Amino acid sequence: MTDLPFSPWEMFLNAGPVVRCVMTLLAVASLLTWTIFIAKSVELFRTRMALTKAEKTLETAGTLDLGEQGTRENCIAHTLVMAAETERQRSHDIPDDHDGLKERIVLHLERLEAAEGRRLMRGTGLLATIGATSPFIGLFGTVWGIMTSFTGIAASKATSLAVVAPGIAEALLATALGLVAAIPAVVIYNHLARQSATCRAQVADLTALVMRLVSRDLGRMQMLTASGQVVHFGARIAGE
Template sequence: MSLTFSPWQMFLGAGPVVRCVMTLLAAASVVTWTIFIAKTVELVRLRAQLKKSETALEDADTLHLGEEWTRDGAGIAHAMVLAAEAERRRSEDIPADRDGIKERIVLHLERLEAAEGRRLMRGTGVLATIGATSPFIGLFGTVWGIMSSFTGIAAAHATSLAVVAPGIAEALLATALGLVAAIPAVVIYNHLARQTAACRACVADLTSLVMRLVSRDLARTALAASGNVVRFMAAAE
């Protein structure tokens, strides 16, 4: 057995099972960093878009303007405004039911908000799985490698530590790789969870802004209707 204890030489000298475990852990590490880069880019872009949409809805006076000013982003803010407008149009035949209209719009916006939250968390479950299972997968490779080393000692009828040391070192490398895969996965998962929570808070703010526009438009409609009634009664007199 080779006495060169570089990680690559230990990988090449390991048995097929231990080598398979190491390959699996290396692939898990690559997946972890790929998800980290992809989700980081996605969340940075999304937060910029949410801030832009929040500013647009803050400046808008009506739902129509909110729909027009969020059209470029075509994101969750635009979908919320379209949903609010659609529900208001469906309820035009019952204009007196202002509270019912608001309740139905809130229910629709809550569904959109929940769907956006699920979309933001997509892919992070893999990080949780990697962080939870990688140490045990590495430990399995270590136990298997040590068993193989001691089996080789028994077959060779040798008791020298030099005979078993390379095999044990190769087995322990599996545990090290398990930790290398698990620790970044846990840290990255927690980081992305915090970033996702911040984005979800921004989406909740958008819901409040859309409902403010809805309330404002309904108040204008009610005021216009009452004005028409007053003018009609004055004309009748």
């Protein structure tokens, strides 16, 4: 088996400065793609585990206070519970406004849920940019390299294939690197988008569990209020 007359590294070294800059840019883009993939995969895996644990905690919690105690180690779950608790405390001076309180809590939780969704997708926009632009950047390097090769051929007045082939091969390497950078970026972006969608669905489940605890607590308060009114009414009749 004979060695290739030109290795990719030799073609990179022999390329012109513009084509070399294009290749370097594409190599950096490819490195960023795999770095984001590893970092986001670890982040999303930990997030899924934490959200699953928080779901179990809120599922077994009987009240919002118990849910707050059980989710202190989970950032988003604790934030959701505290947002509901804070709104309930701020609305204590509005009597018999259970429906309005639920609506205000839902609006607050929806904003927190949307913010968490944006946080989960943070960094993946760069993957979309790399996947969309890398082929065109590589094509630019190829076109520039071929133009330089033809200019050199015209200057030397040599039309031999041995003279033309190395310059064209160096130029086409830029397109190959563009595809090498773009294809994994698109695949990884779609993969991370699906993982983020799974996490967002779990956050939505947490929102529903928090609202269930809020509704449960409000129902208990309503029962206690009704019982207090009945006792007060009975004591007034006995006094008469």
